[in-house]
Amino acid sequence: MPPDDMSFRGRLFGPGIAGGGIPVSGRWRGDVLHLQGADLEYDIPAATLGMRAAGFNLQQTGIHWNAGTGEFAFFLDQPADQAAFVSGAPVSLATLLAKSNGMRNGMRRRFGLGAAAVLLYLLLPVIAIFVFFLNTDAIAQWAADRVPVKYEEKIGTVVLNQIKSEQKLIDRGPAVDAVRQIGSRLHPGSRYTYRWFVAENNDVNAFALPGGVVVVHAGLIREAGSAGELAGVLAHEVAHVEQRHALKNLVKNAGFGILLSVAFGDLSGSTIAAWSGYLTQMKFSRDAEMDADRDGVKRMVAAGIDPHAMLSFFSKMAEKEGKGASAMSVLATHPSSQERMLALQELIRSLPPANYAPLPVDWASVKSAVSAKSAM
Incomplete structure (x- = not known):
């Protein structure tokens, strides 16, 4: 047919x-x-x-x-x-x-859904990598928020020991006493046991390690015009500690292996110590710096310390940076910007009027203690 x-x-x-x-x-x-x-x-x-x-x-x-x-x-x-x-x-x-x-x-619909599911399964690793790179900050923050304090403090201890082998840290004397006295007012009820040190270093710098270790360079104390200006720096560093900015950056850049290293007892420093230089010279993101500024101001107000001193010190440092001062000698780990200064001014301007008592610190003795090390 x-x-x-x-x-x-x-x-x-x-x-x-x-x-x-x-x-x-x-x-x-x-x-x-x-x-x-x-x-x-x-x-x-x-x-x-x-x-x-x-x-x-x-x-x-x-x-x-x-x-x-x-x-x-x-x-x-x-x-x-x-x-x-x-x-x-x-x-x-x-x-x-x-x-x-x-x-x-x-069946055609089920076949189409099945094919889509298989394709999704095959593409899942690629999608996961793509999503990870788009959300590294959020993922690092999520991981950092779930690290037990005892592990975070172990990281700080390992890095601190590495620093002690490379430069002299002072843990007693007028300068350290002043740092400890002022700093203790800025973290009431903290989950951390803070450890304060002054480094015999001429750089105008300070940094915070995971777990509540704060190191202030002698050069910064010499540059500060008052105990209030030092308090502004310390408030900023305490804010970094409390918000776990250093730990978040470490996870983001070193990977989750750094956490496993601590969790499984690698406290010899083989993994963490390799990142000690990064932690001491780490530059935080713009958002992290502005968060630390805002939180630091709140901590100063809560402690009865005039927050204008923070603005005074950071504005002075930003001005020096603008004139080409060495990044290693002017808050190397705290890149300033006009935007940050304007945000600080606006925040402080919005605060209700208050009378702030001077800090009970013999600033002349503190300055003298670090000036005696001017030849460091």
């Missing part, structure tokens, strides 16, 4: 037909399905037909019937042949056609 726009092609299986089936063409003659092959011809009443979606992901149409000699099946593979079969089918097959089509569409 020559094919035309009303005919369709498929493969026939059944009794007396080789296992692989044979190709046949078909067409509708009213309520009768007429199939014709090379040496056979069948006419099957529509009322005797069964139908189902078949094949891989149900994309075939399978028609089956029992001719008495056994079960026959006729499969339509191609969409054009399936469309021709449906277009000529009698109304009596509408329900079977709808059911078969519904099965096929449902």
